[in-house]
Amino acid sequence: MTAAQPRHSHHKAPHLTRHAYEHELLRLQGELVKMTDWVHRTGARVVVLFEGRDAAGKGGVIKRITEYLSPRICSVVALPAPTERERGEWYFQRYTAELPTAGEIVLFDRSWYNRAGVERVMGFCSEEQYQRFLQECPIFERLLVDDGIILVKYWFSVSDAEQERRFQSRIDDPLRQWKLSPMDLEARARWVDYSRAKDTMFVHTDLPESPWNVVEADDKRVARLNCIAHLLSQVPYEAIDHPKVTLPPREKNKGYRRLPRDLSRYVPDHAATLIAP
Numbered sequence: 001m002t003a004a005q006p007r008h009s010h011h012k013a014p015h016l017t018r019h020a021y022e023h024e025l026l027r028l029q030g031e032l033v034k035m036t037d038w039v040h041r042t043g044a045r046v047v048v049l050f051e052g053r054d055a056a057g058k059g060g061v062i063k064r065i066t067e068y069l070s071p072r073i074c075s076v077v078a079l080p081a082p083t084e085r086e087r088g089e090w091y092f093q094r095y096t097a098e099l100p101t102a103g104e105i106v107l108f109d110r111s112w113y114n115r116a117g118v119e120r121v122m123g124f125c126s127e128e129q130y131q132r133f134l135q136e137c138p139i140f141e142r143l144l145v146d147d148g149i150i151l152v153k154y155w156f157s158v159s160d161a162e163q164e165r166r167f168q169s170r171i172d173d174p175l176r177q178w179k180l181s182p183m184d185l186e187a188r189a190r191w192v193d194y195s196r197a198k199d200t201m202f203v204h205t206d207l208p209e210s211p212w213n214v215v216e217a218d219d220k221r222v223a224r225l226n227c228i229a230h231l232l233s234q235v236p237y238e239a240i241d242h243p244k245v246t247l248p249p250r251e252k253n254k255g256y257r258r259l260p261r262d263l264s265r266y267v268p269d270h271a272a273t274l275i276a277p
Helices: 018-042 058-066 118-122 127-146 160-172 182-189 191-205 220-234 270-274
Strands: 045-052 074-077 104-109 150-157 212-216
Touching: 018 058, 018 104, 018 220, 045 058, 058 074, 058 104, 058 150, 058 220, 118 127, 118 182, 118 191, 127 150, 127 191, 150 220, 160 182, 182 191, 212 220
Parallel strands: 045 104, 045 150, 074 104, 150 212
Antiparallel strands: none
């Protein structure tokens, strides 16, 4: 029996190559297509929550999940701050309006757990509202699961150092600066407060019926593969047989002639400017 390896080793951890990542990602995306087809055919309802630190990679995973899926079946919900009217509603009301009907999948890019995170830390809700959420949330989720909804919850965990690196890269990249809001910067300043809020949230809402699944997200590629593979394991799908599709013959031309091109307005050929003479 060999001795256990020390936690901090001088040897580099095995590296996931880009080729291996892309090959496995494509395979998993093929399985997602099969899963979505099964959901649509059987009338299942799937709800997936994505929570975690800012810049933890939630959006990247959602993008890879939905890349080849029909938006009519799999939709993404990313609600803005509540309106004045919504602030007067039952807290879960605007989220229930987004839940799937039979044959649909809904991915929540942040969810009702805003109350246990940003609203708690930033003081956007009262102590009474916060405590009520911690009491009502387990009941709400049990109702969803009891009604047959497949509910999967992910928490994306990123280290302090990696979050700082990603924030800095967004600051330096004009194409991604929109991802860095003043709220993100304030959350960064309140790292410990968010940690405490997350721990309390887990204590109250890590339920047997709807447990939290933590995704280690310092390596984005690894996180994407792990999350998608786990999601597939949570839905009891199977491949649906389809009849082979054959193209019907095109109707015969019975005197139709296309209108002259100069009668239509075409977009300028920008690509032609990139082609060397």
